[in-house]
Amino acid sequence: MLRIAVPNKGSLSEPAAAMLSEAGYRQRRDSRELVLPDPDNGVEFFFLRPRDIAVYVGTGTVDVGVTGRDLLLDSESPATEHLQLGFARSTFRFATQAGTMTDVQQVAGRRVATSYPVLVADYLRTQGVEPAEVVRLDGAVETAIRLGVADVIADVVETGTTLRAAGLEVFGEPILKSEAVLIRRAEGEEPTGLDVLTRRLQGVLTAREYVLMDYDVPVSLVDQAVAVTPGLESPTVSPLHNGEWAAVRAMVRRSETNRVMDTLYDLGARAILVTSIHACRL
Numbered sequence: 001m002l003r004i005a006v007p008n009k010g011s012l013s014e015p016a017a018a019m020l021s022e023a024g025y026r027q028r029r030d031s032r033e034l035v036l037p038d039p040d041n042g043v044e045f046f047f048l049r050p051r052d053i054a055v056y057v058g059t060g061t062v063d064v065g066v067t068g069r070d071l072l073l074d075s076e077s078p079a080t081e082h083l084q085l086g087f088a089r090s091t092f093r094f095a096t097q098a099g100t101m102t103d104v105q106q107v108a109g110r111r112v113a114t115s116y117p118v119l120v121a122d123y124l125r126t127q128g129v130e131p132a133e134v135v136r137l138d139g140a141v142e143t144a145i146r147l148g149v150a151d152v153i154a155d156v157v158e159t160g161t162t163l164r165a166a167g168l169e170v171f172g173e174p175i176l177k178s179e180a181v182l183i184r185r186a187e188g189e190e191p192t193g194l195d196v197l198t199r200r201l202q203g204v205l206t207a208r209e210y211v212l213m214d215y216d217v218p219v220s221l222v223d224q225a226v227a228v229t230p231g232l233e234s235p236t237v238s239p240l241h242n243g244e245w246a247a248v249r250a251m252v253r254r255s256e257t258n259r260v261m262d263t264l265y266d267l268g269a270r271a272i273l274v275t276s277i278h279a280c281r282l
Ligand SMILES: Nc1ncnc2c1ncn2[C@@H]1O[C@H](COP(=O)(O)OP(=O)(O)OP(=O)(O)O)[C@@H](O)[C@H]1O
Pocket: 009, 010, 011, 012, 050, 051, 067, 068, 069, 070, 071, 088, 089, 090, 139, 156, 157, 158, 159, 178, 179, 180
């Protein structure tokens, strides 16, 4: 059985459970369940603190796990990214009182509060900046400046709402772009069953990113239409009862759906239909 660690709480927990459920795995019914066997799919889920998941994977106690890239890097665990999962996207940034700092060099000799001390210390070292101190806090880092324990913070930023509410502003380059990732042990053989899990998760990622587009187009315009919707490999072109028209089916990036429909319509395509992909294996 492939042992899979899944975040039990926090920002990663719900979207990770949703993705695994879309991939056909069992879901826990109660958030207090800590272990969930799924024998039909040959896996066993362990619900752990997101910060601990890299540690368990690095020691080989579990085979793979879902965590954030930022948490993985902060853990110093011998685990490695296996697959990017596309949710919990965030940046990791320095911030301080609005209008006071512009460059990471200004962090020299200052106190930095963060929940990610290893990540921050590593980054400052690469920039040749020596802070006075890196203060490790568990959360609510944005309040550290007002309370006088730090001059600068380094934290996860998604919308920036939390920073603005605290009267803070980012400065310097982003330290990191993070998202949820599936991790595995850096050394050793690939765990048995990881290939199936990977294909299933890739199927979910593709189903989320693409839609199926069907349309009818005059046979004389098929080549031009196919150039607009080349699909992943090659679109399906089928004859229609009216021999002057053909039907085309292709996968299209969800984000481009309306632009592609406009272009096809202008070209002369009609009966353009878009459907979601429920599941797929490429
Ligand atoms: N607002 C957010 N938007 C996107 N990702 C986030 C956000 N907050 C945290 N993350 C990501 O979630 C992971 C941190 O997990 P963690 O469980 O600490 O989340 P949390 O929501 O801060 O939980 P907790 O309330 O227990 O601190 C990191 O990978 C981080 O980048």
